[in-house]
Amino acid sequence: MECSMMWRIFFPKALSLALVVGALALMAGPIQAREIPGQEVKNRTDRVMNSIKWSNNMDSLTARAKSERKLIFWLQLVGDLDDGL
Amino acid sequence: MTLSADHVIKALNRDFVCGWKNIKGSEKYAGKSNTHMPEYSAIRVGNSAGHHNVQMFFMTSDGKVLHCLPGFWSPRHLRLEMKLARDLAKVYFNKKISPAKRNEIFLAAHLEHALEHDSHTRNSSKLQGFDKSNVAKRKESDFKREKGFIKGKGVIKTADQVIHERMATYPFVSFENFDVAKYIDMGLKKYKYNHGVPGKECEMKKAKRSQKQTKKKYRKGTTKVRKKKSHTYIGKTK
Numbered sequence: 001m002e003c004s005m006m007w008r009i010f011f012p013k014a015l016s017l018a019l020v021v022g023a024l025a026l027m028a029g030p031i032q033a034r035e036i037p038g039q040e041v042k043n044r045t046d047r048v049m050n051s052i053k054w055s056n057n058m059d060s061l062t063a064r065a066k067s068e069r070k071l072i073f074w075l076q077l078v079g080d081l082d083d084g085l
Numbered sequence: 086m087t088l089s090a091d092h093v094i095k096a097l098n099r100d101f102v103c104g105w106k107n108i109k110g111s112e113k114y115a116g117k118s119n120t121h122m123p124e125y126s127a128i129r130v131g132n133s134a135g136h137h138n139v140q141m142f143f144m145t146s147d148g149k150v151l152h153c154l155p156g157f158w159s160p161r162h163l164r165l166e167m168k169l170a171r172d173l174a175k176v177y178f179n180k181k182i183s184p185a186k187r188n189e190i191f192l193a194a195h196l197e198h199a200l201e202h203d204s205h206t207r208n209s210s211k212l213q214g215f216d217k218s219n220v221a222k223r224k225e226s227d228f229k230r231e232k233g234f235i236k237g238k239g240v241i242k243t244a245d246q247v248i249h250e251r252m253a254t255y256p257f258v259s260f261e262n263f264d265v266a267k268y269i270d271m272g273l274k275k276y277k278y279n280h281g282v283p284g285k286e287c288e289m290k291k292a293k294r295s296q297k298q299t300k301k302k303y304r305k306g307t308t309k310v311r312k313k314k315s316h317t318y319i320g321k322t323k
Contacts, residue, residue, distance in 0.1 A: 074105070
């Protein structure tokens with residue numbers, strides 16, 4: 001009798017908690033599948049071009065890295081950074 | 086898209102001087118996917134997707150490669166890898182450490198990353214389906230668990246693991262001597278689905294549609310096969 005009483009008390013609460021968690025998970029959505037619209041892609045590309053000082057010349061980059069005591073980040077890509085990739 | 090993240094821009098400006106190069110037509114290992122303009126839509130992909138199209142090198146000021154990330158990487162994981170590069174740079178420039186010892190540290194650091202990445206990084210670094218099929222078909226590949234430092238049978242490793250295992254064999258190698266083609270070999274040279282490329286993206290939709298249809302047919306077919314077997318059995322007894 002006691003077991004059935006406990007079950008009646010806790011089961012609805014457990015069920016509602018599971019439903020809330022499940023609903024939140026569904027609302028969050030599959031992160032990996034999210035599409036980024038073209039305009040946003042362009043905005044982000046512009047940001048990358050304007051926020052970082054880029055160079056195409058490895059020799060000048062090496063000299064700058066030594067004088068500023070920094071490391072080198074060298075990006076290779078098929079296409080132009082601010083154009084078609 | 087990763088490079089536009091605030092913390093990535095901040096880290097790049099603080100610790101690095103940045104350069105880029107268009108390798109189209111100048112390097113044999115360059116990818117062959119269709120051109121994706123900045124205004125085309127994009128989808129999130131796993132770490133190392135597009136390995137032949139993009140490579141990010143982290144080097145010392147005298148051109149020694151500390152780390153290389155092929156393909157696209159999420160901002161979160163890029164930050165962790167950048168930290169490794171900075172840590173290795175400190176080892177490289179520490180005059181108190183002998184060249185032999187610093188190479189040991191380089192090896193250990195990369196292997197530690199290969200072994201110790203968390204589940205989120207692993208799950209975010211799985212090869213895309215067509216790449217996975219390609220490496221699985223090869224007679225020999227360090228993506229297969231039979232090879233490499235981390236052994237086991239029949240499982241394809243994740244890209245983050247393989248990258249670090251490969252990097253471990255290039256201790257402070259100069260950029261000129263770094264075998265990029267071998268390092269970035271993780272499957273196909275061409276992105277199979279062309280998402281976001283107008284006129285080309287139907288291949289992905291077609292592939293998804295045919296997968297759905299195949300699954301539906303299979304489900305229907307399973308029920309029919311069961312019924313057919315019992316009917317045949319009854320027929321035979323007569």
